[in-house]
Amino acid sequence: MRCKPGDLAIVTRSYSGRFGAVVEVVEFVGVATTLRNGIVDDAWAVAYRGSNKHPDSRLTLLARDRDLTPIPPPAITKREPLNAEA
16 A cells, blocks of 8 residues: 555546545545446545545545555754854
8 A cells, every 4th residue: 555544645547637636545445436447446535625525426535546646744854953152
């Protein structure tokens, strides 16, 4: 699995026009039936623009793991304290 719950990810393949969208990965669903892909075995429930439901059908938004690229969190760097005597 490339993603984990709580990740932000970019949609790299979409049949519903969300290519390039940033989504929040909510939970792993596993095997699911989708309207366009039929049965998939690597589905994640995702939230898009704060909603996890399709605006027309009200079905849970799903994305295949292979169609999501996780966005890594920003690196936290340790900063040196400023020296006031310099």
